[in-house]
Amino acid sequence: MRVMGVDPGLTRCGVGVVDGSTGRPLHMAAVGVLRTPADEETARRLVLIERGIEEWLDAHSPDVVAVERVFSQHNIRTVMGTAQASAVAMLCAARRGLPLALHTPSEVKAAVTGSGRADKAQVGAMVTRLLRLREAPRPADAADALALAICHIWRAPAHDRLRRARAVAHPEHGTTRPKGSTPS
């Protein structure tokens, strides 16, 4: 499975592509950062991010895109830019019909370090080790994008089991009543 992780942001948007499957060694296919000028209008910056994501999707043809789930407890100004950049990444993936997964920052940290409260340095160190790199990818957004991809590879089997279980329980997209129940 090839996963493209996206750590969304307007100023720096981390992108990392990892090949792997549960229980087998991971391999980094590519890593980088999309940057847009802070003095540019937001709408133009979103166009630049869209163009960048499209180029990465064309170049690396991932099977899945994993995007960081934007979180409410952040500073509201930061959240806005992150939400906008992540919307563009989600749009690009969905437009191609690619499966998309969202993982929270603590799920990502827990997946690669064992602790949902690990700091940036710890995540960078584990990404370096797990992908057998010479040094930690910089900036931190690049390392975070790789961590997202790794998190997805390791969580995917559980994800799929859950989705299949839900599909069996609710074959029509969760709108059917359990058998034997009567309409209220």
Next chain:
Amino acid sequence: MRVMGVDPGLTRCGVGVVDGSTGRPLHMAAVGVLRTPADEETARRLVLIERGIEEWLDAHSPDVVAVERVFSQHNIRTVMGTAQASAVAMLCAARRGLPLALHTPSEVKAAVTGSGRADKAQVGAMVTRLLRLREAPRPADAADALALAICHIWRAPAHDRLRRARAVAHPEHGTTRPKGSTPS
């Protein structure tokens, strides 16, 4: 000037097109609402909104797109969907090289009712009157999109004067020092 107003949202995204200029009667060209199913994945909903916005831009060829500026004081869950939908609207406009303006809800209310704290009903009533409609556009998101467009038509001259003044003061995008000052 033809302005397309967009009141962004995932469930209901209001769209309204108004022709006009300061001091002349306004004319409504079109109004409507893009809807996406609440039980669909967010990424798919963003694709549907993108498709809808593109169809509106193709059909009505506005000179400017005015989008509601997403605000921090809202409920954080609502803000996320609104931020994502507005990012898509901004992206669509900027990709075509169309000028884009953001107006806050209170600017819009103040423009059409005289009060930044007017309620939905008041905005709907004034939109109906200003555009000489038989009845208020429904749902409220549709009326809000028209109000945004009207707000932009009336604020545009002030906007342009400000932009020109800034361009004269800071010809290189605000990075030049005032004449006569010395580098610190």
